[in-house]
Amino acid sequence: MAPAIVRKAPYKDFLQPALHRRFSSTATILLALSYLQAIFLSGWGSCEYPVPCKLRSSWLTLLDFWTWFPIGPAGIRTLFLFICGLSIIVLRISQYHIGVRASNSTFHAFTKYFFSIQTVETWIFYSFSSTLFAFIYIWAVPETANLGLIAYHSGDRARLNERALFFFCYMAVSAVVQSLFHFHYDEDKIIIDASRRENGDSKSTGDTSATLKNVVSEIPAILSQAVQRALTDILVCFLAYFLFLRSWTWGWALVFLRPFYNLPKTNMLPPGQPADVYLVWRCFSAGFLLYIMWKTANHAFSTFMVKEPLKNGKPLTSESKDPNGSLLSGLKSKKSQIRCFALWELAYIARNDPARRKAIYEDIDRKDGSTWSQIHLLCLDVVKNMEKRIDDYGKPVAVPPPPAAPEEIRNRSSAPLKEDAIFQSKPANKTMRGEVEKALSSVGRHPGHSPVSQLSPSAKKMLRGARDKVLSKEQQEALSSPQIKSQFQTWALKVVSSEPCGGVFRQDFRKRLTAVILGTPYSELSQYVNATEVLSLFLVNSLQEDKFGNVHRDVANVIRAFTTIIAKIEAFKANFPIHWTDIEQKKDTPEVDAVIDALKTGLAQVVAEFEPYSSDLRLSRADIRLAKEAAAKQPRALPEMQQTS
Incomplete structure (x- = not known):
């Protein structure tokens, strides 16, 4: 009987389960964060003002059974919030790479990597997460927040609520800004720790508790960055909405909502401004919570993925x-x-x-x-x-020459075509003017050749004389190639030396x-x-x-x-x-x-x-x-x- 053949299992059969365990650890952290945010949002359901503790203290909120009980509104809200964070993890899994992005400069990285399908995928995932979070937030806040898409005024007539449009524009701006930061900082990178101790042993990164402590230690930095970006997005949203997006979003919102509501036929913008202190607070609080979710998802994924194998x-x-x-x-x-x-x-x-x-x-x-x-x-x-x-x-890239197709040599049946003027009845005399015209006309037929090089010595002498009469010596030196290059570098150095654009x-x-x-x-x-x-x-x-x-x-x-x-x-x-x-x-x-x-x-x-x-x-x-x-x-x-x- 032949001996049993031992199958050599590929390495990925052992690596993938390890990566799945690390994904589970990251998802567990996101689930816990989603539950905390769900409890925080549950406390707003009965508040009449945007500040959650305006009418009741935090300890009374905790006593409210349905604000924290997992089987109920808090659990459903936790599930949808978890999907917001999980979408970012899915994005990271599909695009992660080992090592940093190689580029000579930020502009070089932009021209080489920005216009790619990965950038579009990044924006799509962040937009999905932001949109879902916006609906969860509107569901959680009380009706007095006035964030519904449709508002009813006197006579119970439906009107489009511009406050809701501004809120959704803010969430869309947050998704775009986060996508740009994601690209700029190359959030998809995974850096394997190659550092060594003095005795030659590598630093251990396989302990789960140590990895969890690393994630927890970043909480202050995550909160600080969430505040900064939420405030920055408010400024960006104000500029984008009132300068470019207001009429466009108002018109398209009416187009989509008219089949479902009895809205006015006109697309005229409302006379008032939608933004007030309460709306700004709503935008900031939603952006703050959303950025915490995004930052935690990215940091936890990057930290758990670099545990030792x-x-x-x-x-x-x-x-x-x-x-x-x-x-x-x-x-x-x-x-x-x-x-x-x-x-x-x-x-x-x-x-x-x-x-x-x-x-x-x-x-x-x-x-x-x-x-x-x-x-x-x-x-x-x-x-x-x-x-x-x-x-x-420094060596030129060797391009393999294409295989030359065998050409059949045919006998010439007629004289070659002439390149002279077809309407010329007799051969023109080789005057200086004629040679100049012929040299200039050859540019289209022979690209890459200099017209001046085709001139005869007498024509070149005439051209130099015309140049000396039209331009002074200072102007000729200013138009010379080294002088132009030097002036360009001087101007470019001023731009490069400027901060922060340079x-x-x-x-x-x-x-x-x-x-x-x-x-x-x-x-x-x-x-x-x-x-x-x-x-x-x-x-x-x-x-x-x-x-x-x-x-x-x-x-x-x-x-x-x-x-x-x-x-x-x-x-x-x-x-x-x-x-x-x-x-x-x-x-x-x-x-x-x-x-x-x-x-x-x-x-x-x-x-x-x-x-x-x-x-x-x-x-x-x-x-x-x-x-x-x-x-x-x-x-x-x-x-x-x-x-x-």
Whole structure:
């Protein structure tokens, strides 16, 4: 009987359940927040004024059974509020990416990424959340708030309520503003913590309680930003509504509501102004609660998603029937998210799991080679990608020529067409005027050729004489190409130096260098740091744990590769030019420095352990000397990676 074939479960089969658990944790926080907001809104049902505690104190509100009992109006309101926050989580799941968005400047990011389907999706989800929240809020407030779409005046005749239109416009403005902030700050990014402690261990991010404390600690910042943006949206709404949207929204609202209500046939705007102190308070309170929901959803999702790839304190693939095979499938994945989490798990194994390290050393019977040999090649390819980008920088993109179709050569049956004037009865004499006319007429037939270059010496002399008679020397110098370029740069520098508009166009040294070395469209730092640590720690630990002695064959290759990459990155950074719009001219690049520090630390560890065996490893004295020089600089603490939009 043939032995049972063990199925190699792909890495995503273990990663997706972990991500689902993190989604559940985020949803639980949103559900609790929705319940608190539902209780807060329930206290307004019997209030005659917009201040919720005007007629009764907060402790009496809590005694009202139906304001907090989940099975009732509070529970229904909680469900709809939860949908408002859940829609943002769905948006984040569909668009999240590992690493920050790579761009030279804010304007470059706008032109490259703003006009995309992702931006439209962002606006749609925020608009849905804002609209649903607006109806929930109107349902919660008392009738005296006068936020219904239809108002009845004398004679019980229906009238369109402009206060409600202003309120809905405010909620729409909030959705647009939040969508712009979402794009500007690249809220879809997920930053994996690649920082290390002094002893080389990574900071633990797998503890759920610690992650929850991180979310709770951001409550003051969330409240502060919610207040600021709610107030800002009021100012934006006033300008947009009374300058552009009032007549448009009034007319379309009448079009949609006339089939259901007996509204006036005219579209004339009401004489009064809809906004008053009470309406402004209603808008602010609704916007404040909505922004709390949005900010909490985004922050909780980003925080829980970057927990370490662990389950019950062990790597995710520990439950697989073939742990090493599942991990290799993640390292070979074409999706950057899966590949980054697999590298993160492998780095955790290299640091903290001796049993799994030994299993990797001893796993030598695989179709594509031993587990270590595959890990060595995959991680080294990740690190060498930086070297390849440096080598390719500045080179023109090679466009493969289209396959040339075989052309059938035909014999000419007639003379070639003439390009002379067809109405000319006889050949014109080659006068100076005729040559000038011929040169100018050739521009349309031969684009790219300069008309002046086609003139004869006598025609060029006549053209220079006409130029000297019309323009003075000062005017000719002002119109020269270098002079125009210098004047343009002087004017552009004034614009770039202005605040805050100038910062949009500045191409900082940090952003440009990070995009070149860490890659585009997203610069992800952790994969390079983790790949470096995997190679160095597996080599160092192999002296005690690799009983077959297979790892030592790759020591020389890793040492030479690290030495070359460190030298290239440092030389490239030293010679990388500063853009003329970078008025600060700072060369601080914490992301690139973090990669260099990881390479230096790993190289120093490997050289220190294997230098006594250099002759057996076929490492020359020059290799050891160059490696020590490359690893001479002491590693620095990794700063937190910032947004580079």
